[in-house]
Amino acid sequence: MSASDQSDSTIPATLPLRNDLIGEEPYGAPQLDVPVCLNVNENPYPPDPKVVAAIAERVAAIAPTLNRYPDREHIELRQAFSDYLARESGVRLKVEQLWGANGSNEIMLQLFQAFGGPGRIALGADPTYSMYPEYARDTFTTWQLVHRNEDFTLDVDATIEAIQDVKPSMVVLTSPNNPTGTSLPIDDLEQILAVCEQVPVTGANEGVHPVVVVDEAYIEFRDPDVPTALPLIDSHANLAVSRTMSKAFAFAGARVGYVAASQGIIDCLRIVRMPYHLSAITQAAALAAFDHTDEQLARVAHLRETRQQTAQWLESLQYKGESIKVAPSASNFLLFGGCFDNRQRIFDELLNRGVLIRVVGPDGWLRVCMGTDEEMARFREALAEVLPIVEQTE
Ligand SMILES: Cc1ncc(COP(=O)(O)O)c(C=O)c1O
Structure with missing residues (x-):
């Protein structure tokens, strides 16, 4: 392995990092200081x-x-x-x-x-x-x-x-x-x-x-x-x-x-x-x-309801003439889209509006985790604004 193979990395090529780890990045979703974090599937309600x-x-x-x-x-x-x-x-x-x-x-x-x-x-x-x-x-x-x-x-x-x-x-x-x-x-x-x-x-x-x-x-x-x-x-x-x-x-x-x-x-x-x-x-x-x-566990039933309501709402949306799909979910997050030809752009525009979700899963899909009622209202508002913008510019 030559020194140039590690040239983009802050890890000096002189360190005997295992060959199979050279060029690898630490795992993890971005930890950003934004108002609405819906990217790592946490329970959004703090302990009593x-x-x-x-x-x-x-x-x-x-x-x-x-x-x-x-x-x-x-x-x-x-x-x-x-x-x-x-x-x-x-x-x-x-x-x-x-x-x-x-x-x-x-x-x-x-x-x-x-x-x-x-x-x-x-x-x-x-x-x-x-x-x-x-x-x-x-x-x-x-x-x-x-x-x-x-x-x-x-x-x-x-x-x-x-x-x-x-x-x-x-x-x-x-x-x-x-x-x-x-x-x-x-x-x-x-x-x-x-x-x-x-x-x-x-x-x-x-x-x-x-x-x-x-x-x-x-x-x-x-x-x-x-x-x-x-x-x-x-x-x-x-x-x-x-x-x-x-x-x-x-x-x-x-x-x-x-x-x-x-x-x-x-x-x-x-x-x-x-x-x-x-x-x-x-x-x-x-x-x-x-x-x-x-x-x-007090908020789990409510988060389940939030998931059901959010899924219904997402399914009512259209992107480029296609209905947005939502994968049936038994968890506290939803994989939605199935038709996004530029999911990164949708993610970025949401982030510009203070809403962090996750680019993950098959191409064309995005994942959102259920937040508090206020956070979900912000998510809906931001997504409703973003989809037509991305649609028009793509
Ligand atoms: C499917 C699955 N398993 C395990 C974990 C790890 O969770 P933790 O290490 O916080 O228990 C996660 C975290 O997102 C997950 O999505």
Whole structure:
């Protein structure tokens, strides 16, 4: 690799950066100081003052012990995950079936560290969350994709064919999927689990079968008819369901994600985790938030309604004589458009008006996350203004 290959970068070519990382950019949506941020799928409503006080109290209580390392098994927090899931999804799991980390990003990385690696393949369904290829890159796992159907549902036949063909060590399915909002029917998941329970794994010992990871980061925003994969955990030792406190639970800044799975899968993650990866402060803050689950989830039903109303409104719009499409969403965001011949320009014009959304997903589409009522009013006003301008100038 010559020095000129790094000439546009601030990273000196004299540093022994891994060859496969040369030219790579840090991942992340722009963090801009604009009035309306609808780009990273957060819950826009801040914690209730009662919860803020409870967090401060819990953190103050453990502060005198900060000279000591935290409970690296975070047992109390894992019990809180169990209680929360029993309440949220009606599925009671043992502490040994739950595991936490700094955001579900870290959970996913640990899954890739444990089950991916050189010579291993992880399979996903495109379009999907754009961090997955990065976990794969960072763990030297080959990332392979099957394409979703035109309506963004999973192409089950193509997925099964790909599993039988490449024999991945991991199949990563996302429900609701980011950036499309599409949920995964339980029948589809069961078919995939059944195939994975038979298929061998490239690069692994005989008798080994793929792990199926269902990323349910947005699942609390689902409608009542949309299933969670949690009830399948007890009957499928190779199923891992990833969850997070970052989205519906309104706790993105605290960085807490978790995974529900068989004890065997959790024990694999315990091998690759950093010692004391979850700080005592994080654990205390998360426990305080779980003590106030009602308050933390108070706006979820309203955000679901906001999604329904925004979808209807978007579908009533036209761009160049075509109706704007909206992908059916079980999450707190909407992928809309399908007909934007210059989505970057629409994004830029919205940003000029103080509204930040996301250019992501297939060409022609944009993603907007549900904000507060005021933020959504600003979004609507700005989009209604921007579409005719872009239409006329393109
Ligand atoms: C599908 C999906 N999974 C996981 C994450 C990571 O969330 P966190 O690390 O905040 O839990 C995100 C974040 O946007 C996501 O969209």
